[in-house]
Amino acid sequence: xxxxxxxxxxxxxxxxxxxxxxxxxxxxxxxxxxxxxxxxxxxxxxxxxxxxxxxxxxxxxxxxxxxxxxxxxxxxxxxxxxxxxxxxxxxxxxxxxxxxxxxxxxxxxxxxxxxxxxx
Amino acid sequence: xxxxxxxxxxxxxxxxxxxxxxxxxxxxxxxxxxxxxxxxxxxxxxxxxxxxxxxxxxxxxxxxxxxxxxxxxxxxxxxxxxxxxxxxxxxxxxxxxxxxxxxxxxxxxxxxxxxxxxxxxxxxxxxxxx
Numbered sequence: 550x551x552x553x554x555x556x557x558x559x560x561x562x563x564x565x566x567x568x569x570x571x572x573x574x575x576x577x578x579x580x581x582x583x584x585x586x587x588x589x590x591x592x593x594x595x596x597x598x599x600x601x602x603x604x605x606x607x608x609x610x611x612x613x614x615x616x617x618x619x620x621x622x623x624x625x626x627x628x629x630x631x632x633x634x635x636x637x638x639x640x641x642x643x644x645x646x647x648x649x650x651x652x653x654x655x656x657x658x659x660x661x662x663x664x665x666x667x668x
Numbered sequence: 669x670x671x672x673x674x675x676x677x678x679x680x681x682x683x684x685x686x687x688x689x690x691x692x693x694x695x696x697x698x699x700x701x702x703x704x705x706x707x708x709x710x711x712x713x714x715x716x717x718x719x720x721x722x723x724x725x726x727x728x729x730x731x732x733x734x735x736x737x738x739x740x741x742x743x744x745x746x747x748x749x750x751x752x753x754x755x756x757x758x759x760x761x762x763x764x765x766x767x768x769x770x771x772x773x774x775x776x777x778x779x780x781x782x783x784x785x786x787x788x789x790x791x792x793x794x795x796x797x798x
Contacts, residue, residue: 556784572709572749579780664787666674667795668709 556585557662560595570598570611573668578621580666588625589613590650590658595668596632599643615646629655669700672786674795676709679728680721682798685714689731691794696739703790704742705732706783707775710798712750715743715775736774744786747777 558577562569574589581587591599601612615626630649633640640649650658659665673692677684692702707714714728721727735741750771751760757777761769771777787793 553788556787568709568749568752575748576708576780576783580784583781583784585784664793666783666787667797668676 551661551663552586553663554585555662556580556587556664556666557590557658558587559590559592559665559667560598561591561593562668563594564598564603564611566594569668570595573666574611574613576666576668577618577623580664581622585664587621587623588627588658588662589618589623590655591626591628591647592632592655593629594636596628596636596638596643599626599628599647600638601644612644614644627655627658669695669791670789671695671700671702672790672793673702673705674783674793674797675705675707675711675714676795676797678710678713678798679719680725681713682710684796684798685711685728686726688794688796689728689735691796692735692741702735702739702741704744704782704786705735706744706746706786708746708749708780708783710753711796712745712753712755715745715750716755716770717772718770733774743775744778744782745771745775746780746783748780750777 558573560573564570577587577589627648627650630651673688675685675688679685696702732743736743755771756769757771758769
């Protein structure tokens with residue numbers, strides 16, 4: 550069943566690639582503040598944003614952790630299992646609380662979400 | 669149908685704004701209604717009064733303004749993304765004591781909440797990204 554107040558924010562760009570990650574997370578947080586039920590899905594090189602230990606010079610860390618996102622009421626952090634595999638990233642190396650989705654599960658996620666923002 | 673467009677590519681750098689503009693005219697020609705174009709990420713550069721295209725290129729800024737004047741389409745610009753990239757309107761310039769500004773009406777600086785409510789209110793939100 551599609552929930553009209555659900556928002557899926559898809560992050561497909563590498564974390565240091567322009568301002569994509571920051572601006573996608575901003576949109577997710579504002580969506581949550583506006584009462585949307587927000588999920589984040591990391592695909593392609595976007596999955597690299599979930600690897601801890603990254604520093605970005607003078608910028609504050611953007612690591613999307615369960616704790617920080619829970620403060621904004623964002624509960625669902627998902628990642629494409631196939632894309633993790635393609636980049637040779639092990640699931641146990643990611644931050645905690647990430648749900649791995651196979652292609653069929655991702656298809657269902659996209660179909661069941663009323664609003665999608667793709668970054 | 670009620671439409672809104674999300675433009676995330678800079679003019680003359682990405683194809684995205686040009687495609688968005690063509691799509692805007694196509695949907696209006698087919699009798700749909702375009703409520704707003706929301707500029708986010710590098711798309712905010714579309715709102716700059718100081719972008720000077722080559723002589724033989726379409727002036728995208730004028731084309732967006734024409735869309736507003738002819739069809740009453742809102743031109744919303746994300747304020748956070750804009751400030752990050754050196755785009756300010758007269759109010760922000762005054763508040764921050766800058767010597768000049770480069771975002772003018774009909775482009776309007778607004779928050780991301782506007783994007784979220786547009787997506788909820790419109791039948792379709794179409795993204796144009798690089």
